[in-house]
Amino acid sequence: MPESQIAAARRVFPVCDYDLAATLNSGQAFRWTAAGEGWSGVIGRRWVRLQLAAGAITAETALPVADWIWLASYLQLDANWAEITGTFPNDAPMAAAVRACRGLRLLRQDPWECLATFILSSTKQIVQIRQIVAILCARYGEVLPAPGNHPAARSFPSAPVVAALTETDLRACRMGFRAPSLLGAARAVASGELDLGALAGRPTSEARERLMRLRGVGRKIADCALLFAYGRQDAFPVDVWVMRALRELYFSRREVNLERLREFAATHFGPYAGYAQQYLFHYRRMRERGA
């Protein structure tokens, strides 16, 4: 039986230059799973199934939907891919990356979920991050309505929920030394000491500085939150993959100081530097896997 028959709401969004698989599976978000021809996951407190076909994304939810803005925002449906990639520097590396990753988009995620999952990402492979997040959600997420033929859906546990847990609870989710960091962040957010909503109105440098006060949040994780949750294009997370890509493509494989790479990134990639970063990341990882 087609799932469309049991979905409570369904809507088709025409898109162009949108690679849904690359977007949902490029290390920005860690909860999407392949479901038939599409993807199923949770956005906020909603179970969603997404499928791309014939220039449109079809979305199905388990509950009725009055307003789809939450989905349009998450998927950044209003972003113009050609316009964004058109601002990239006119050099061979970026041209190759854009060619290889046509339709790759940045998502706009919930700040708490994004910050928390990237705290958990430290020195972890993507498959392992997904695993940790899955355990955390299964144990402490809120049960969400989902179609009958799907396993029970869970929300990402809110900051107050996580703040009420113990380090032992979190370690049992296989997150190891990241447990006290996640707990500390949850407590800071739950207590109001750190107002994630207010960061949206602050300059990137100030928001970054606020995030980096948290234990377990350095420059890289702060920049991931700034880019993937707040859409800050002047955030340019440099991880091992981006570092490899920059060294190989722009520095003749030489060893380059991290701070120097950040300077280069800030001046070279233009007004959508954050977007460019995601292209370099995905492009470099694709080549590694021989895909």
Add this chain to the structure above:
DNA sequence: TACCAGGAGAGCG
């Protein structure tokens, strides 16, 4: 089995 993963932070020289 051994190695290493989308870091951060403490400790050292």
Add this chain to the structure above:
DNA sequence: CGCTCTCATGGT
């Protein structure tokens, strides 16, 4: 400062 070591766990 700038470098090295450690942290926890599981995939490959």
